[in-house]
Amino acid sequence: MKFIAPLLVVSDLETSKAFYRNVLGLHITADFGANVTFTGGLSLQTLDTWDGFIERPQKDISFAGNDHELYFEEKDFDDLVERLKNIGGIEYVHSVKEHPWGQRALRFYDPDRHIIEVGESMKAVCKRFSDSGMGEEAIARRMDVPLAYVRKLLR
Numbered sequence: 001m002k003f004i005a006p007l008l009v010v011s012d013l014e015t016s017k018a019f020y021r022n023v024l025g026l027h028i029t030a031d032f033g034a035n036v037t038f039t040g041g042l043s044l045q046t047l048d049t050w051d052g053f054i055e056r057p058q059k060d061i062s063f064a065g066n067d068h069e070l071y072f073e074e075k076d077f078d079d080l081v082e083r084l085k086n087i088g089g090i091e092y093v094h095s096v097k098e099h100p101w102g103q104r105a106l107r108f109y110d111p112d113r114h115i116i117e118v119g120e121s122m123k124a125v126c127k128r129f130s131d132s133g134m135g136e137e138a139i140a141r142r143m144d145v146p147l148a149y150v151r152k153l154l155r
């Protein structure tokens with residue numbers, strides 16, 4: 001068996017398509033009307049068709065469960081944060097925070113309240129630490145990762 005891609009059910013496909021294009025910079029690779037696929041493999045399906053697929057009434061389909069997220073990484077994290085401020089209308093789960101391993105991340109909702117996490121790429125974390133004067137061993141300790149991983153990211 002091979003995992004192919006995540007699929008999210010959405011209440012308004014056009015609003016969601018615009019969100020994923022404008023906020024996350026994804027591009028549509030296939031549009032079948034009730035289903036679209038974006039770069040990276042993410043697919044969106046209309047609620048009106050999904051209820052028929054699973055043979056359940058729409059009242060049994062819920063959004064905003066806060067029990068999963070789509071995870072993205074961004075190498076230009078500071079630029080992303082500024083771009084999101086300029087877009088406006090983003091509902092945040094939390095603002096930028098730094099995890100114990102040094103990676104900065106933020107979480108926000110899409111139009112149907114699916115959680116989106118965007119983290120600073122791990123390569124960018126290593127570079128930021130290296131640029132601050134930390135050596136490879138210190139970076140590995142700070143990030144709690146193997147030294148070989150740090151060396152690979154700094155290449």
